[in-house]
Amino acid sequence: MAETDGATASVEPLSTPSTDATSVSATAKPPPETQESIWLRRSVIVSFWLVVVLLGLPVWWKTTAIYRAELPLETMGAWAESKVCQPAFPLKVAVEAPIPAQDAQHLLRDTQHSLDELNDFSAHRLSLLLADAPFVANASQQIVTDGIAVDVSHDEDIALSVRLVPVETGHTPRSLLQPYSPRLDVYYGPSQLPTAASTGSPLATYIAEELHKLFGEEQALLAHLLSKTPGPRAPVAKRLSSGIIAELEHRSTRALKYAPTYHLTFSLFTPINIPSDWDIESALQRYMSPFLDSLTGIHNFTIDTQVQLYSGYTPTVRPEFDEQSKSWTLRKEDLSGFINAAEWPLTPSIGAGPTVNFVLYVPDRSQSPLVVKETGGNSWLVPQWGGVVILNPTEADEAAPAIMTREALAPAMHTFSTQLMSLLGLPQSPGCLPLRISTLVRVRAASLLFSASSTLGALARLYNALPSIPIPDKVAKSVDLTTEHLQLACDSLKEGRFHSALEHARVAEAEAEKAFFERSMVGQVYFPDEHKVAVYLPLLGPVAVPLIMAALKELQTTIRNFKARRSS
Template sequence: MASPNSAHTARADNSAAPPPPRPLDAVRAQRPPPPESAESVWLRRLAILSFWAVVVFLGIPIWLKTTAIYRAELPLQTMTDWAEGNVCRPFFPLRIAVEAPIPPEHAQQLIHLTQHTLDSLNEFPAHQLRLQIAESSTLANASQQVVSDGTAIRSDDDDVALRIRLISVETGATPRARLQPYSSTLDIYYSPEQVPPRASSDSPLVGFMAQELHGLFAEEQAQLAWLLSTAPSTDTTKLPPLTHEQLAELQRQSTRALKYAPTYHLTFSLFTPTYTPSAWDIQKALRTYVNPLLHSFAAISNFTIDTQVQLYATFSPSITPPEFSHELNAWTLRKEDLSGFVNAAEWPLSPSIGQGPTVNFVLYVPEQSQSPLIIKENAGTSWLIPQWGGVHILNLGAETVPQGLTTDALAPAMHAFSDQLISLFGLPPAPASLPLRISTLERIRATSLIISTSSTLGALAQVYQKLQSIPVPDNVAQSAALTIANLQQACDSLHQGQFHAALEYARTAQVEAEKAFFERSMVGQVYFPDEHKVAVYLPFLGPVAVPLIMAALKELKAALKRG
């Protein structure tokens, strides 16, 4: 049995024994790494710096150069001024030539007093009627008469808005006037005693001429005032007041009329629910009834014409079929079904035929069993579809429907189409002279083009300023410059009374403005936001940028720790 002393000795020996050996990895982990030489530190820093130098001085410049968006300089302030109406204030000096077979001094006195009376009646300062003596062989001195401003108007001057012929008569009520329906000429009949040697302001001829001229151009003044009231920076106090009835009528005309275009395509279509008539003498009918009207509109727009015949054309299923009225002894269509009369799903009426907007004129010949076919509410046979065209129903009576329609048979339809064409082009309803109404439309179109083109310039300036990421090629800047130049020419021509030239310049300006605004390279970038660019570049730049950034941060942290 061991003694207690021996046990104590054994424990003492065990405590003095060395610890067991540890693994080699643990020993190496506690051993500090050898100190890095300064040469290796600078070598690593130079390597990182070289990568950053390649990125900063080579990669980024190349990336910016290859992805740079070229933006041509635009005259933004000038474009904005046009859009805000600060450049051009429309002014309409209408020149009126007066042919007076009286001594020159009497004619000058008569025109001076008439002008004074006319100015007192005018409530539209921007619309001025300027009376001048016409150069005519019927005048007293035969060659040329000069008025107070030192000018005279030739009888064949294209810029003359109206010609007044004073005609002395011995019989009938005087003074009286007669406006030529197919000429810009107003004949005023007077008796010799109404033009004394020294005309006075209370002369009946002076007041009659002033009132007659004021009434002739009242419709034009109302339309121009309504048009200018929609333009920016317009002083409405200088516009003539319009009644609620006038405003409603002007709004209705605007809703019905087509938007202006340099070229229109007219399509004349013959539709019938049977196999007859299968032909029509449309070319001769157009030459006889429609072409003279189109020739009158040639100064405003150009026209192309197309014709077609469609057999077995059925009604649209969306309308109520014609019903027979014993009271009217005719087949009737309800007024609410007229808008759906044209079977757009089956009738070949494409709106994109030709160079410009298509204006459709439909001639419908009902079958013999449903003839005559009229509108129930007003017994009419034609109606207008706003901003689209017109429809006319040709009832041939109880006789057998012919295989072909002659020019005489087409006459009612051609007259209806001519009236519808006049309404669709926005021709004013007054005065009774067609050339005067067309010249009024010319001034309205020129003014509306100046306003709309100026608005397009303003929209282009806003797009340029707000969308910095879209490219702007040089041709956009060139078109903008041409637009501004033509707008200025149009405005100057308007102020000089050269309305045909003003319309031509305004039309050119509109074409250039739309060409600039709808530039293909610009439109393609409008809907490409910056988020898309990040989504494209991130997969390429991320794997390269992360190691470079982490290495730079690690080296910066080590340098701060050493310091």
């Protein structure tokens, strides 16, 4: 209470705001959404989804789809399992018999009967044909069989010619195989010819045994090759001993893989400055070219040469002096390290095909003669690589010649030729080079046929195992060409046209390899589905999350409103 001018004044308290307005604003709800705005929102969401489903997904599917050409998988599998082709090797042997035709036919029947009894490999059969005229160089010759005369003067499918030569002195029957001509001369006495009444003759038996012996190694090679292929082998079965199998396996590990072209490199290495040159061109022309020319139907060859001075062998190889033989020796375990790969320029692949290296090493006179301790030889073969020859200077030379002549290179060239035969897989017998080359034609044709068939099977398995890799049309085209040439090669083998079979098998192998190693197809193998997820997820995630969440929210609202209407 305050007093002012004697009067009493009263103070009234201020009024506080009413709490009713606060409660009203707290419980107020937003205005209900109009039906028009609901349908507008739903239309926007649906339109986005329609764009994604009807436009986005088809475009994505079309632009990322993997094209896979149709392949004849059943046919490819049948070739791989050797169900389509059972190869056969019918060989024609022309016989020239200077006797009446009736007696000659009788001799051929007896010989053929004896030969069939000796043969235990039905896929490889020798068929004897009678030559109508003497075998004269560059003359027209004919074979008569079943009344049909066939010109064989230039028939390369005649495996062997047998010439019967009557003699009156010396042991008979005896034979002589020509070393550089596919001809077997059989010498017989007049009394050894079979008569019309006889059921057999020693001459026929002798010829059959000689022919069976000549083609024995070829049969073993083909039988071993057939035994390693899948599929039924009963019709062509031939049992081989474990020793023969081991020997054939050992040879196969030394031989090079087949290639249409090989590059031959001849290298001269010496640890000093002499010899500084060699007459290699003349030596190759004289000693190597005839052999290479005889192989042109199977392989092509390119050649280069080089000379490297002051090139010592690997420092870890230490020759030992043998007092007994007065020579320097290399142990057998040192041969694998003799090649100085660090300093010798021996490129593993030069030119169109695999490189075959032939090294001629001329040691210093202070370490000459240099030989292999265990064998005493001066050369060795490096499996699937090439050969090495150590050419020791002779004691007659007062000084090492600066230039190696063709005559001095002759022993090395002969050794290189023998090593090349082993690397190419030529059989070791018989002693006739054309026969060995014709055997190689048949073996190569069969091996390429099986290799191409196996590649088709691998491609079919890859097609089924990896559905995400593309298969372009050129792969399908190569597969069709492969199967076509495989069939032609198989037919040619059965008809005895072995050079034609080799050509078709070579094309089939090349096309099969081309199809299997197609770049666009092989590259996709290393792009698995996990990589695709890693690429697409960062791109599609920010777009997909709002669309999915909006659709889910709208779906929840619709379900809640539906339940509310049902409960009311």
